[in-house]
Amino acid sequence: MFSVLPYDSHLEARWDRFVMSESVNGTFLQTRRFLNYHPQGRFKDASFMLESSGTIVAAFPGILTDAGQWISHQGSTFGGPVISRNFYTAERVMHIMECAENYLKGFCRSVKMRPTSSLFSQEPTDLLEYVLEHRGYTRNSELSAVCTLEAGKDPLENCEKTCRSVFRKSQNFNLEYREMTDAELPEFYRHLSNLESKFGTKPVHTLEELLDLRHNRIADEVKFRALWMRDTDHANREKFVAGMMLFDFKQTNVRHAQYIAPNEEIREFQPTTAMYINVMREAAQDGISKFSWGTSNGMAGGALNLPLFKFKESLGAKPSLNLIYSKEELPG
Numbered sequence: 001m002f003s004v005l006p007y008d009s010h011l012e013a014r015w016d017r018f019v020m021s022e023s024v025n026g027t028f029l030q031t032r033r034f035l036n037y038h039p040q041g042r043f044k045d046a047s048f049m050l051e052s053s054g055t056i057v058a059a060f061p062g063i064l065t066d067a068g069q070w071i072s073h074q075g076s077t078f079g080g081p082v083i084s085r086n087f088y089t090a091e092r093v094m095h096i097m098e099c100a101e102n103y104l105k106g107f108c109r110s111v112k113m114r115p116t117s118s119l120f121s122q123e124p125t126d127l128l129e130y131v132l133e134h135r136g137y138t139r140n141s142e143l144s145a146v147c148t149l150e151a152g153k154d155p156l157e158n159c160e161k162t163c164r165s166v167f168r169k170s171q172n173f174n175l176e177y178r179e180m181t182d183a184e185l186p187e188f189y190r191h192l193s194n195l196e197s198k199f200g201t202k203p204v205h206t207l208e209e210l211l212d213l214r215h216n217r218i219a220d221e222v223k224f225r226a227l228w229m230r231d232t233d234h235a236n237r238e239k240f241v242a243g244m245m246l247f248d249f250k251q252t253n254v255r256h257a258q259y260i261a262p263n264e265e266i267r268e269f270q271p272t273t274a275m276y277i278n279v280m281r282e283a284a285q286d287g288i289s290k291f292s293w294g295t296s297n298g299m300a301g302g303a304l305n306l307p308l309f310k311f312k313e314s315l316g317a318k319p320s321l322n323l324i325y326s327k328e329e330l331p332g
Helices: 009-022 090-104 126-134 161-170 182-198 207-217 271-285 306-314
Strands: 003-006 048-052 055-060 069-072 110-113 138-148 175-179 222-230 238-249 254-262 290-292 318-327
Touching: 009 048, 009 055, 048 090, 055 090, 090 126, 126 138, 138 306, 161 271, 175 271, 182 207, 182 222, 182 238, 182 254, 207 222, 222 271, 238 271, 254 271, 271 290
Parallel strands: 069 110, 254 290
Antiparallel strands: 003 048, 048 055, 110 318, 138 290, 138 318, 175 222, 222 238, 238 254
């Protein structure tokens, strides 16, 4: 029999230790040090853990909406369930989900979960997917993309011929690829905001939150990189070409492109292609095994942005899925 521990701040260290060190599918995105970047009042936190004889068996980060829907998690790419390495068996996972639902139906009407995808999990996710499906959850998928990297092999070799030509055109300019400083982040954020507004959205994070993530919350997992073009006539002048925010998932050796912001005023070459090739080259040199591109469709498996996905394919990306599981009414 599992007992429920509603999340409270005094459980933060225990929660994070379980997610990062004791689970099969936990990532830093489900830790409290990451989730707590959200200011108080943005969400109504309804996270909880299950334990057995003092041992945590599962963590369920989640929020409760005003409409009575429990979402795991609205403030992160992935939520729960995060399951213990020692309890990842068919019988135990079935029991975990039964206990979780018995608890949830006491205060919510419906459930939506975004478990960690297989790409970022340390064990295959098939078992969890099976249990959720057979407990009556509806599955939706988002089409993501991933490149396999090899030490000593230039990622450019995996790109289509047209893509290689586009990239080589950028090499005719005086470009510098480097880590972004804090002073350069506002320039990156300005272009990111311009790009997002073009598509009727805004960045999930504020500039202040990006700095908080960089220096306080996930300093070891986040990277900021940029391409700059130097003026050939004025060595001290340079123009922002593109920037990227990256996440390192160290348990599975995956580097993920969280945000990319090109300077859309540059017409001489394609900034996005130049940026991606440089980022993947650095990842390969760092010994990273896979590069994750993120999804190419709307939330909860909306319409596929085919041109965007074809662009990723041109750089050697292969399909990968993020899954969303929903249950509109919990059984009484």
